[in-house]
Amino acid sequence: MIKEKAKEKLKDATLQRNLSSFCRAFKASWEKAYGKWDFHKLREEVSAVKRPEKERIKRRFEAFKKNAEKHGAKVYQAKDAEDACRYIASVCRKARSNVVVKSKSMTSEEIRLNLYLKREGINAVETDLGEWILQLAQEPPSHMVMPAIHKSREEVAELFRQKLNEEVDPNDIKQMVKIARKHLRKAFFEAKVGITGANMAVAETGTIALLTNEGNGRLVATVPPIHVVLLGYEKLVDSFEDALKILRVLPKSATGQNISTYVSWITPHKETHFVFLDNGRLAFAEHEIYSEALKCIRCGSCANFCPVYEKVGGHVFGHVYVGAVGIILTALFHKSSVSRELLSLCAGCKSCSYYCPAGIPLDRLIDRLSLDLERADFKLKLANRLLLSPGLAQRGAKAASKIKDSLSGFNPKLSHFAGDTIFRDELKSLKTESSSGEKVLFFPGCAVEYIFAEDGVNTIKLLERLGFAPEVPEKPVCCGYPMVRSGDASSATKAALRCVELIKDAEKYRWIITICPTCAFALRELLQNLCRKSPEHFKKAHRLRDKVLTIGQLLEKTDPEIASCERITYHNPCHQLKGLLFSPQKWLSAKLKENFVPLKEPDRCCGFGGSFSIEMQELSDSILEDRIASVIETKAAKIITDCPGCMLHIKYGLSRRGSRMEVEHLSTFVLKNLK
Amino acid sequence: MKKKTALFLKESEGVGNENIVLEREELESLPFDEFGFIELPSLKIRKEASIGIEGISKALIEAQLAVAETGTVVVDDSDESARLAASLCDELHVVVYEDRIVGKLEDTRKYLKEKASQPAFIAFITGASRTADIERVLTTGVHGPEKMVVYLVKEKRVDKRKGKRKA
Ligand code: SF4
Numbered sequence: 001m002i003k004e005k006a007k008e009k010l011k012d013a014t015l016q017r018n019l020s021s022f023c024r025a026f027k028a029s030w031e032k033a034y035g036k037w038d039f040h041k042l043r044e045e046v047s048a049v050k051r052p053e054k055e056r057i058k059r060r061f062e063a064f065k066k067n068a069e070k071h072g073a074k075v076y077q078a079k080d081a082e083d084a085c086r087y088i089a090s091v092c093r094k095a096r097s098n099v100v101v102k103s104k105s106m107t108s109e110e111i112r113l114n115l116y117l118k119r120e121g122i123n124a125v126e127t128d129l130g131e132w133i134l135q136l137a138q139e140p141p142s143h144m145v146m147p148a149i150h151k152s153r154e155e156v157a158e159l160f161r162q163k164l165n166e167e168v169d170p171n172d173i174k175q176m177v178k179i180a181r182k183h184l185r186k187a188f189f190e191a192k193v194g195i196t197g198a199n200m201a202v203a204e205t206g207t208i209a210l211l212t213n214e215g216n217g218r219l220v221a222t223v224p225p226i227h228v229v230l231l232g233y234e235k236l237v238d239s240f241e242d243a244l245k246i247l248r249v250l251p252k253s254a255t256g257q258n259i260s261t262y263v264s265w266i267t268p269h270k271e272t273h274f275v276f277l278d279n280g281r282l283a284f285a286e287h288e289i290y291s292e293a294l295k296c297i298r299c300g301s302c303a304n305f306c307p308v309y310e311k312v313g314g315h316v317f318g319h320v321y322v323g324a325v326g327i328i329l330t331a332l333f334h335k336s337s338v339s340r341e342l343l344s345l346c347a348g349c350k351s352c353s354y355y356c357p358a359g360i361p362l363d364r365l366i367d368r369l370s371l372d373l374e375r376a377d378f379k380l381k382l383a384n385r386l387l388l389s390p391g392l393a394q395r396g397a398k399a400a401s402k403i404k405d406s407l408s409g410f411n412p413k414l415s416h417f418a419g420d421t422i423f424r425d426e427l428k429s430l431k432t433e434s435s436s437g438e439k440v441l442f443f444p445g446c447a448v449e450y451i452f453a454e455d456g457v458n459t460i461k462l463l464e465r466l467g468f469a470p471e472v473p474e475k476p477v478c479c480g481y482p483m484v485r486s487g488d489a490s491s492a493t494k495a496a497l498r499c500v501e502l503i504k505d506a507e508k509y510r511w512i513i514t515i516c517p518t519c520a521f522a523l524r525e526l527l528q529n530l531c532r533k534s535p536e537h538f539k540k541a542h543r544l545r546d547k548v549l550t551i552g553q554l555l556e557k558t559d560p561e562i563a564s565c566e567r568i569t570y571h572n573p574c575h576q577l578k579g580l581l582f583s584p585q586k587w588l589s590a591k592l593k594e595n596f597v598p599l600k601e602p603d604r605c606c607g608f609g610g611s612f613s614i615e616m617q618e619l620s621d622s623i624l625e626d627r628i629a630s631v632i633e634t635k636a637a638k639i640i641t642d643c644p645g646c647m648l649h650i651k652y653g654l655s656r657r658g659s660r661m662e663v664e665h666l667s668t669f670v671l672k673n674l675k
Numbered sequence: 676m677k678k679k680t681a682l683f684l685k686e687s688e689g690v691g692n693e694n695i696v697l698e699r700e701e702l703e704s705l706p707f708d709e710f711g712f713i714e715l716p717s718l719k720i721r722k723e724a725s726i727g728i729e730g731i732s733k734a735l736i737e738a739q740l741a742v743a744e745t746g747t748v749v750v751d752d753s754d755e756s757a758r759l760a761a762s763l764c765d766e767l768h769v770v771v772y773e774d775r776i777v778g779k780l781e782d783t784r785k786y787l788k789e790k791a792s793q794p795a796f797i798a799f800i801t802g803a804s805r806t807a808d809i810e811r812v813l814t815t816g817v818h819g820p821e822k823m824v825v826y827l828v829k830e831k832r833v834d835k836r837k838g839k840r841k842a
């Protein structure tokens with residue numbers, strides 16, 4: 001089971017050390033490479049260039065084909081993996097090439113080309129150093145950019161001794177590279193066929209671009225007399241102008257370099273075969289949302305920025321393609337059953353979408369896939385039902401608060417899911433002032449209803465102090481996000497319809513305020529689509545979406561004065577920072593001045609992810625540990641955040657470390673410290 | 676020194692290249708004998724070599740363009756023996772004329788389109804062949820050159836002043 005595999009990786013010390021140092025170094029060089037560039041603008045350009053409409057793809061393909069054939073190249077359209085493998089094998093056989101050299105190509109992994117060629121008696125030698133090491137070790141790559149990241153230098157030295165009969169000091173990496181150079185050089189000259197992928201294929205001239213740092217790509221394309229290029233239709237772009245836009249972002253997002261060492265632009269000048277792979281691409285180009293995945297430029301950022309990937313690597317969090325896009329492509333090109341397992345590893349932090357240089361809304365694709373594949377098992381479905389029946393949920397919450405201590409003995413994390421009281425009980429005793437201020441609706445959401453009642457009450461008070469007249473929906477209501485995340489389509493729809501009904505006349509409110517960015521994200525971005533089967537609800541969902549704000553957004557707008565306080569730090573909830581693209585940190589630090597201590601790596605996830613925190617507890621705890629380490633490092637008296645989920649998780653994390661640092665919701669903090 | 680030139684030199688150094696700034700006359704007195712392969716169309720110098728599995732020690736070639744923002748040299752590598760020489764040498768030496776430096780990647784578009792409309796191999800080269808595949812330790816010379824040297828040939832000052840006066 002994937003959960004067990006993940007646990008094993010957490011125990012692999014070499015992997016943990018290498019992945020974590022890679023991810024940190026990568027993020028730093030990413031920042032530096034983008035420097036003064038406007039990342040969002042650049043990626044919008046790339047996204048536009050790679051718009052995956054079927055007609056465009058067809059047009060680009062026809063132009064490419066015409067231009068390439070003009071120079072004598074063969075262009076073959078392979079409908080699936082088998083077809084592509086067969087064609088390539090026949091080219092090798094005709095050339096009597098028993099050895100072929102390859103430069104790294106994900107597409108060839110997708111069709112398992114090496115295996116096919118081996119069965120045909122053809123030895124395909126990978127020439128990228130990392131890939132070659134893994135080929136010697138007979139292991140699949142575990143990382144898109146650093147295929148052998150899980151291997152230590154000692155392991156590589158041992159491998160060279162066993163497989164190549166070469167003795168080398170494990171600390172002499174330079175010598176290892178020399179050995180590889182010697183062995184691979186031989187392969188280049190033996191091979192009669194060189195196989196590469198293409199990072200881009202420029203339709204206007206029939207030219208491909210090939211990026212490598214080692215220079216193996218250009219050797220594969222140069223030394224053997226025949227060049228085979230295997231590529232998916234999505235690699236096509238209209239022009240050099242478009243290709244250069246991709247070139248601007250690809251190395252930055254892949255390795256944090258300004259540019260790869262070698263970029264080769266090749267228009268056919270010798271025997272060249274282009275094998276265009278369909279394998280589902282042309283079908284999905286017509287899909288309303290999965291088509292987005294065809295914008296992918298294979299930079300690997302959606303893995304490198306993923307907190308789960310940082311913990312378990314690509315052997316667990318991937319199939320052929322890894323990370324977020326791997327979840328999707330596995331379903332599109334390979335097996336749904338594998339994809340379904342991968343889905344359960346996703347913490348839902350949206351880092352992938354936030355950093356994708358092609359502007360692919362990966363989190364939405366993941367959510368949609370979760371629903372389409374009906375990922376939820378009976379336990380998750382049961383939990384969702386509970387959230388849809390407030391009466392039951394309230395009784396459950398009350399019962400949980402009574403057995404909090406014994407829950408804690410069973411699993412300390414679980415006890416943090418139990419509150420002291422429930423929101424509706426607190427509400428009864430709350431005296432609200434009649435106000436002539438603008439009406440706003442406070443949308444508490446499940447976390448406030450059943451766990452953080454006090455923060456809910458404080459929010460109502462805060463809204464009054466800010467001069468508004470707050471109201472709440474008459475009954476507890478769920479935004480539907482837990483159902484979407486867990487892949488429970490029928491409950492998600494029910495929740496959405498119920499949500500629209502209970503918000504009633506959105507028109508009468510100036511704003512709809514939440515203190516949970518997840519609810520805000522769901523109401524703004526998901527609700528309408530979930531209501532698509534009921535025109536009535538669809539319309540209402542549309543009307544309310546633009547009124548939704550998080551409390552942080554409202555505070556920034558209203559800008560109240562805050563009295564001085566103790567030293568404070570702040571944790572960004574992922575769904576606010578990467579989902580709503582907002583952070584109140586700037587506002588908060590301006591108000592608190594020297595009393596504000598920023599957290600290192602302000603975009604790091606706390607590892608909560610709702611049901612993920614229980615389903616994949618070891619993984620979730622391990623992500624949390626990293627976050628808690630930087631929280632403690634600030635030596636702040638209090639950490640503020642504005643997501644009940646993050647609060648719960650950070651409280652649990654701090655208590656595990658025996659820390660006394662307080663955790664407070666932004667709403668409560670501001671109320672207590674208003675001037 | 677022009678801003679573009681300074682940026683090019685900085686970026687080129689940033690990827691580990693050795694930069695040598697020369698006057699046009701000095702270029703002509705480079706120790707050409709040391710190179711196993713030379714292709715300098717601007718000086719009409721070409722020294723052929725048959726390049727096999729052993730490669731060669733030093734190759735000297737000329738850049739058609741250079742890109743300041745990335746420290747890249749753009750080489751027309753369509754000639755196969757020149758490409759083999761540049762790919763399989765231990766040291767790659769590249770002559771860059773200052774007036775061929777462009778500011779941004781996009782500025783190579785016209786050149787690319789024109790060249791690539793015919794059978795072609797155009798290379799953007801930014802430093803020596805490198806890998807970090809073993810424990811992320813950066814090592815050069817994995818397949819191609821271990822070292823890259825750039826000769827930046829300064830533009831004639833006089834020409835420039837004249838040009839300015841006219842403007
Ligand atoms: S949402 Fe977060 S955890 Fe899930 S794939 Fe994207 S980056 Fe990884």
Ligand code: SF4
Pocket residue numbers: 295296297298299300301302303325352355356357358359360362
């Ligand atoms: S989906 Fe985006 S981030 Fe992931 S590999 Fe593709 S382009 Fe890169």
